[in-house]
Every structure is written in C-alpha cells, then in structure tokens.
Amino acid sequence: MELTSPGAATLRRDPDQATGGGGTGDAETADVALAASGDGRAFERLYRSHVARVHSLARRMINPDVADDVTQDVFVRAWSKLGTFRGEAAFGTWLHRLAINVILARRTTLGTERGRYYDAENVLDAVPGRPVVHELSLDFQQAIGRLPDGAREVFVLHDVEGYKHEEIADMLGIVPGTSKSQLHHARMALRKYLE
Amino acid sequence: MNDTWTERLSEYIDGTLPDAERAALEAHLAGCTACRTTLDELRRVVARARALDDRPPAADLWPAIAEQIGVSSGAHHVVSLAERRTRRVTFTVPQLAAAAAVLLLLGSGGAYLALRRPPVEGGGAIAQRGPAADLTTSPVGWVQKTSSRYDAAVAELQSALEQGRASGRLDSATVRVLTQSLVTIDSAIVQARRALAADPGSAYLNQHLADTMRRKLELLRRASALAPART
Ligand SMILES: [Zn+2]
Numbered sequence: 194m195e196l197t198s199p200g201a202a203t204l205r206r207d208p209d210q211a212t213g214g215g216g217t218g219d220a221e222t223a224d225v226a227l228a229a230s231g232d233g234r235a236f237e238r239l240y241r242s243h244v245a246r247v248h249s250l251a252r253r254m255i256n257p258d259v260a261d262d263v264t265q266d267v268f269v270r271a272w273s274k275l276g277t278f279r280g281e282a283a284f285g286t287w288l289h290r291l292a293i294n295v296i297l298a299r300r301t302t303l304g305t306e307r308g309r310y311y312d313a314e315n316v317l318d319a320v321p322g323r324p325v326v327h328e329l330s331l332d333f334q335q336a337i338g339r340l341p342d343g344a345r346e347v348f349v350l351h352d353v354e355g356y357k358h359e360e361i362a363d364m365l366g367i368v369p370g371t372s373k374s375q376l377h378h379a380r381m382a383l384r385k386y387l388e
Numbered sequence: 389m390n391d392t393w394t395e396r397l398s399e400y401i402d403g404t405l406p407d408a409e410r411a412a413l414e415a416h417l418a419g420c421t422a423c424r425t426t427l428d429e430l431r432r433v434v435a436r437a438r439a440l441d442d443r444p445p446a447a448d449l450w451p452a453i454a455e456q457i458g459v460s461s462g463a464h465h466v467v468s469l470a471e472r473r474t475r476r477v478t479f480t481v482p483q484l485a486a487a488a489a490v491l492l493l494l495g496s497g498g499a500y501l502a503l504r505r506p507p508v509e510g511g512g513a514i515a516q517r518g519p520a521a522d523l524t525t526s527p528v529g530w531v532q533k534t535s536s537r538y539d540a541a542v543a544e545l546q547s548a549l550e551q552g553r554a555s556g557r558l559d560s561a562t563v564r565v566l567t568q569s570l571v572t573i574d575s576a577i578v579q580a581r582r583a584l585a586a587d588p589g590s591a592y593l594n595q596h597l598a599d600t601m602r603r604k605l606e607l608l609r610r611a612s613a614l615a616p617a618r619t
Contacts, residue, residue, distance in 0.1 A: 233459025
C-alpha cells in the first residue's frame with residue numbers, strides 16, 4: 194500500500210496552510226487537474242510551492258549530497274502518477290508520502306555505500322563522554338544527518354514530520370517498539386546539539 | 389546517572405506510557421534530578437525538531453525536471469507569485485511586450501487547437517490574427533486593448549464546456565471543481581482590473597492580470613478538451 198492515508202502528518206505543517214496565499218486551495222486544485230492533463234506550467238507551479246518541503250525531507254532523511262537528485266526523482270514520479278491522485282488527501286500530503294517512498298527506496302540502494310563512508314565517523318552513538326573534537330561544531334540539522342540510519346529515519350518521520358509510530362513501523366518494515374526505542378536513542382543523542 | 393526510568397522518558401513525553409507506569413515515573417521524577425534534567429533536554433529536542441524550517445534547494449531543479457518529463461521550461465519561465473510580490477516592477481517594457489504576445493498566441497491559438505473544430509463566425513478571428521504587432525509598441529495597457537478578443541475566446545470555451553456538461557461527458561465532481569476554480573480566478577481578475585484602473589502604468593499589475601487571464605484560458609481549454617462539444 195503506498196500513497197494512502199494522510200495520517201498524522203497532516204496535523205503539522207500542511208503545505209496547503211503554510212504557503213500563505215498564492216497557489217493554495219482552489220487554485221492548487223485547478224493546477225493539479227491541469228497538470229494531470231499534461232499542463233507543464235501548472236506542474237511547475239506545484240513544483241515551486243512544494244519543492245522546499247520535499248527537498249528538506251530528502252536532506253534530512255538521506256544526505257544533502259543526493260537531495261537534489263532525489264527531489265528531481267520525486268517530481269518526475271509525481272508527474273507520471275498524477276492520474277492516480279484521487280483528491281482524498283491534500284495534494285501536499287500525497288506528494289509527501291510519495292517522497293518518503295522514493296527516499297526509502299533510494300536508501301536501500303545507497304545502504305551499503307553509505308555504511309562504508311559514514312560508520313567510521315559516526316559521532317552520534319550516544320556513548321556518554323565520548324571525546325570527539327568535531328561534534329560540538331555540528332549544528333542541530335547536521336547532527337540529525339549523523340544519526341545512525343534507523344534512528345535518523347524514525348526521528349525525522351516522528352519528530353519532524355509528525356507521523357505516528359504505527360505508521361513509521363509500517364513504512365520501514367519494523368515493529369512499533371523498535372520505532373519507539375530508535376526515537377528515544379535519537380533524541381538522547383541530539384541533546385548535545387541544542388543551541 | 390542512567391537509571392531504568394531514563395529509557396522511558398520519550399514515551400512519557402509522547403504520552404504513550406501506560407497509566408500505572410506514568411504514575412510511577414512521576415513519583416520517581418520528584419526525587420531524581422538527573423531524570424528531570426534529561427526530560428527537560430528531551431523536550432527541547434522535540435521542540436527544536438518541530439521548529440525546523442523547510443528550505444528550497446540552492447539550485448533551481450525545475451529545468452532538469454522539465455526536461456525529464458518532456459515539457460518546456462525555458463520559453464515561459466514562471467516567476468512565483470511570492471517572488472513577484474517582492475520584486476514588483478522589475479519587468480522591462482520589451483520583456484513585458486514579448487511575454488504578452490507569447491501569452492496571447494499560446495492562449496487563443498491553443499484554445500482552438502484543443503477544441504478541434506472550425507472556429508465559428510465572430511470569434512474565429514482570434515486564432516488567425518497575429519496579435520504581436522500592435523503589442524510591441526505599447527505593452528502597458530495591452531490587456532485592455534485585447535480584452536474583447538480575450539472575452540470572445542473565453543465565451544467560446546465556456547459554451548463548449550457547457551455543452552460538455554449538458555451532454556454528461558463531465559462528471560459532477562469535475563464540474564464542481566472547475567466551477568470553484570473559475571470563481572476563484574474570476575475574482576482574482578476582478579481585483580487585478582480594479583487595481584489596474586487605479587494604477588494603469590504598473591508593469592507588475594499588467595503581468596499579474598495577464599497571468600491570471602492566461603490561467604483561466606488554460607483551465608477552460610483543458611476542460612473543453614476533456615469534454616469535446618458534440619455537433
Ligand atoms: Zn532517574
């Protein structure tokens with residue numbers, strides 16, 4: 194099941210409410226209809242209102258280096274799948290869910306490579322008192338990027354994006370208990386990066 | 389330093405701790421400074437995560453996307469409304485003239501292509517006439533000059549749409565969405581015309597009105613293409 198219910202993510206930062214006029218509501222509905230019928234300019238307007246959210250999600254979930262590439266991928270897939278958008282949820286919610294699917298698929302293929310480069314310098318294994326010189330220069334966002342894979346995904350989806358443990362468990366193929374413990378692990382590690 | 393309750397603090401924050409455990413944890417918190425400190429820090433982490441801003445990519449990714457999905461990205465670059473609001477009158481007169489000519493050609497010409505039937509008398513002149521010539525000299529105010537042709541195109545499309553609706557080729561949900569969108573666009577057009585009356589020389593307002601009118605034409609054009617009129 195992909196691209197289904199809006200879930201808790203609609204509670205937070207729904208792009209339809211966040212953009213503050215221009216391209217929201219009826220106008221966005223019209224653009225979605227136009228884009229679905231092949232109108233590139235309508236789709237560009239949708240791209241412009243939603244790109245920041247998709248790109249930020251990709252940056253946090255994967256890696257700033259591939260965020261551009263992933264974002265392009267998300268919008269290319271959205272264009273080809275617009276015909277399946279039923280309008281039950283807001284377009285932004287649908288797109289967000291699509292983005293998560295693309296990102297998770299990408300992470301699976303990047304997994305091995307990523308492990309090789311990042312494990313050695315992973316400064317956020319939450320071992321108390323571990324002396325790592327560079328870590329204090331990381332800001333909060335960068336620190337999220339250095340979380341171990343599982344903890345990072347759960348933290349972004351739960352605390353940043355507002356999904357529930359049951360939904361996250363479903364997306365990641367884990368049990369809710371694992372999602373809860375990963376979240377706690379991530380939060381404990383991030384305490385050091387509060388400014 | 390770390391006692392067994394430390395591991396439960398996130399669940400406590402999220403309100404997912406069972407009642408009995410919550411009560412026990414609260415009793416523990418009263419006497420454990422370390423857990424109270426950690427709890428406070430965890431709360432701040434949660435608040436910080438919620439406050440993170442979304443930022444767009446440093447580079448514009450649209451051209452690459454447009455190329456991949458096979459739509460044109462260069463010919464009519466769309467500046468977002470928010471950008472236009474802050475930049476106001478930054479369009480040069482020749483730019484505006486060129487944009488106006490392109491929009492009219494695309495708008496009315498495309499409309500007839502989409503309808504796929506011979507133009508009727510009266511409105512038919514729109515597609516054939518080359519509107520560019522009289523627009524290059526005085527772009528400001530072009531909207532008023534060309535509005536009768538625009539209105540004719542809109543009327544033509546609206547009647548095609550009406551026939552599609554009457555013949556049942558458009559379902560009621562689609563019609564409702566279309567109607568709502570048209571009402572929104574129309575009210576935007578009214579507002580823009582009113583503002584232009586007060587400030588006829590504003591390049592920004594001219595551009596804005598042109599965009600809004602083009603949007604309406606496009607919407608009608610697509611809708612009419614979905615429900616071709618029967619003859
Ligand atoms: Zn304690």
